[in-house]
Amino acid sequence: MPDRIRLKAFGMLAEKIGADSLEIENPGSSETLRRLLLEQFPALQPLTFRMAVDRKLIQAETDISAGQEIALLPPFSGG
């Protein structure tokens, strides 16, 4: 099985990335992923965002395994 992950982007982040879903090679950790994204999509640099791994918000650097669902979440604005 190739070491790939699914990436979902929401709200303003999906607009800046130009897609709401990507499949990429697993960068191994959330902080490595964040660095790669900011390099590849400089428009993300001024933005605040959090990440969820398998639908749970992460609070600190987290290892990422193949097959996991990673989500890029701008500040929530429901209600």
Place this chain on the structure above:
Amino acid sequence: MPDRIRLKAFGMLAEKIGADSLEIENPGSSETLRRLLLEQFPALQPLTFRMAVDRKLIQAETDISAGQEIALLPPFSGG
């Protein structure tokens, strides 16, 4: 003009007095009125009630003038 007042009774007090409205001679003050009522209607003695003069709750002994509307108010239980 005779020195009389209108007395209204509500809720449990109207039941105990047997009427929801009385016209009586002006006793002159709220405390005198309370004493007269407890004498005339002993069933009121165990009950807690407040009085309103012209639709305002009174907090202390209050003079009563002819023509005023006095109300006997058991504890409120709206809502």
Place this chain on the structure above:
Amino acid sequence: MEKVRSPKNIFVQGPILAEKIAQSIANHATKTDIGGHSIFLGQIRADEKPEGKVIAIEYTCYEEMALEKAFEIREDIFAKYPLTCMHIYHSLGEIKVGEICLFVFTSSKHRKAAMQACDELVERIKAELPIWGKEILDSSATQWKVNT
């Protein structure tokens, strides 16, 4: 600009119907400065008492005093919170278990004012309005409700 308000009737004969609540909500769709509505509904509970189960409450009031007091409470709450709208309805007469007897509705630009005002209104309505509820039990006995 200050709007001059005068006492309004808050009393409704019989239960407050869900359709009336819906109509009241729908009436606010044109007020586009409102961001949040807070609603409290009082419903008659089938409490078990030593003398029997409550099947209805019959409400009576000292109407003139209640309307003056309700007006005073409205003015206080409008002065204290930045509200767009405030509505109070209380039932009179016999209201059966499961039916609605109190409807308090506040609206404001931001949610907190509406919520805090609604809570405070309900507390003051229960504590300060001369309204009395007589509980009617399934044994046909009656007893006067006590607010806790």
Place this chain on the structure above:
Amino acid sequence: MEKVRSPKNIFVQGPILAEKIAQSIANHATKTDIGGHSIFLGQIRADEKPEGKVIAIEYTCYEEMALEKAFEIREDIFAKYPLTCMHIYHSLGEIKVGEICLFVFTSSKHRKAAMQACDELVERIKAELPIWGKEILDSSATQWKVNT
């Protein structure tokens, strides 16, 4: 007896209609252990922005995460307050000014639990559910909503 609960859909396509709210209220008339209902409604406001006036908000969400989180919030609130019922509905898609986009409904024996639970639910929904609102302005510009 503990009732086992499972995640429920909280999302509604389009605005929440007054008739739906009325139906939801009416559905509780048979629950005669309820004494108080607390309802919060979020309504779209015609805010003035430098780039134009808001005419609608388009809501999107991360649905699987939002439903898991909403379930967790429900369980927390049921554990914390003695509630009889709790309902949460949030709109998705384009909701116009004056329309309702959030409906939170709590019921309990005594009023305070319903009121406090409703307030806390609204705070947690706004802070914790992955939902995003894009404001559509009358200039055709759009901008992402920021919760304050």
